[in-house]
Amino acid sequence: MDLAYERLADRMHVVSLPLATRFRGVESREVALFPGAAGWGEWSPFLEYEPEEAARWLRAALEDADLERPALLRTxxxxxxxxxxxxxxxxxxxxxxxxxxxxxxxxxxxxxxxxxxxxxxxxxxxxxxxxxxxxxxxxxxxxxxxxxxxxxxxxxxxxxxxxxxxxxxxxxxxxxxxxxxxxxxxxxxxxxxxxxxxxxxxxxxxxxxxxxxxxxxxxxxxxxxxxxxxxxxxxxxxxxxxxxxxxxxxxxxxxxxxxxxxxxxxxxxxxxxxxxxxxxxxxxxxxxxxxxxxxxALLAAHAAAPERVAHWRERLAACLPHL
Structure with missing residues (x-):
């Protein structure tokens, strides 16, 4: 799991995006993004979610980054x-x-x-x-x-x-x-x-x-x-x-x-x-x-603070056993 964690952590980009309107009691939205073979996937469970629940969100992000999506019936x-x-x-x-x-x-x-x-x-x-x-x-x-x-x-x-x-x-x-x-x-x-x-x-x-x-x-x-x-x-x-x-x-x-x-x-x-x-x-x-x-350039402009990146890396480690 350590190797898997390091590979995912190295791929992860954490950003903090300001909101135009306060929503769910917050004024900014933190999300983690992963590049992959098929494109980019997003992992953005709300901060209060426990690892087992957040792991489902992570599974979705990695699938979306690494696999082609199902065929579209509408564009x-x-x-x-x-x-x-x-x-x-x-x-x-x-x-x-x-x-x-x-x-x-x-x-x-x-x-x-x-x-x-x-x-x-x-x-x-x-x-x-x-x-x-x-x-x-x-x-x-x-x-x-x-x-x-x-x-x-x-x-x-x-x-x-x-x-x-x-x-x-x-x-x-x-x-x-x-x-x-x-x-x-x-x-x-x-x-x-x-x-x-x-x-x-x-x-x-x-x-x-x-x-x-x-x-x-x-x-x-x-x-x-x-x-x-x-x-x-x-x-x-x-x-x-x-x-x-x-x-x-x-x-x-x-x-x-x-x-x-x-x-x-x-x-x-x-x-x-x-x-x-x-x-x-x-x-x-x-x-x-x-x-x-x-x-x-926007990934860099909205990059989360180092302590927030560390928090998301901790979340990642906690979620991996539940994948």
């Missing part, structure tokens, strides 16, 4: 705008970064906020963009009763779906039963990508839509297999990746047999800097499904 992917849990006065400025997007995903259930904040944020989106599709994402932040109350408070905004309103699969199943008459679909994200069994939510009848992310599921091929076996419509999303990571997600979306929803791959618009001079940000509501290679 561009429609994407949604992602709106963090900002005040209504900040909504217009954030949405202005997303060119031509027909769908907005609104973050809700933020710690320290209340339902009235969520309603005001969604109302501002609807007022600014009367014809846009709106989906909300609670990241598992509500209990069943809270979620039912929230969805009923938001239903008149004509929601496309509610993403991960509750944390557990039984809670999602209960909420889906309660909301059946409203005909508002429930999408599962964390119950897929953070689960020991990503198919459980589908087998339990607890969701109408799967949100799939290439890195957390172990790579494009693993994610394609999960979608095929689940038999549910899928939305491909990202985890605030650089353009290298977003291109992996776009490759997944481009290879899916059907793509009924706009994908959550427009989050490059939340970055104030990237590793390529032509970042994957929405243009006319879509992004390219082509590979992205980082620019050496």
């Amino acid at each position: 561009t992917v429609p994407v949604n705008a992602t709106l963090p849990a900002v005040a209504p006065s900040a909504v217009a400025g954030v949405l202005a970064r997303y060119d031509g997007c027909r769908t907005v995903k609104v973050k809700v259930a933020e710690r320290g906020q209340v339902l009235e904040d969520d309603v005001a944020r969604v109302a501002e989106v609807r007022a600014l963009l009367p014809d846009v599709r709106i989906r909300v994402d609670a990241n598992g932040g509500w209990g069943v009763d809270e979620a039912e109350t929230a969805v009923r408070a938001l239903e008149h905004f004509d929601l496309e779906y509610v993403e991960q309103p509750c944390a557990s699969v039984p809670e999602l199943a209960e909420l889906r039963s309660r909301l059946r008459r409203l005909a508002i679909p429930i999408a599962a994200d964390e119950s897929v990508r953070k689960a020991s069994d990503p198919l459980l939510v589908a087998r339990a009848g607890a969701a109408d839509v799967l949100v799939v992310k290439a890195q957390p599921l172990g790579g494009v091929r693993a994610a394609l297999a999960i979608v095929a076996e689940a038999g549910l419509p899928a939305v491909v999303s990202s985890a605030l990746d650089s353009s290298v990571g977003l291109s992996m997600g776009a490759a997944l979306a481009g290879a899916l047999p059907s793509l009924p929803y706009d994908c959550g791959l427009g989050t490059g618009a939340l970055l104030a800097a990237d590793v390529t001079p032509s970042p994957l940000v929405p243009v006319g509501g879509s992004i390219s499904a082509d590979r992205v290679a980082p620019d050496p």
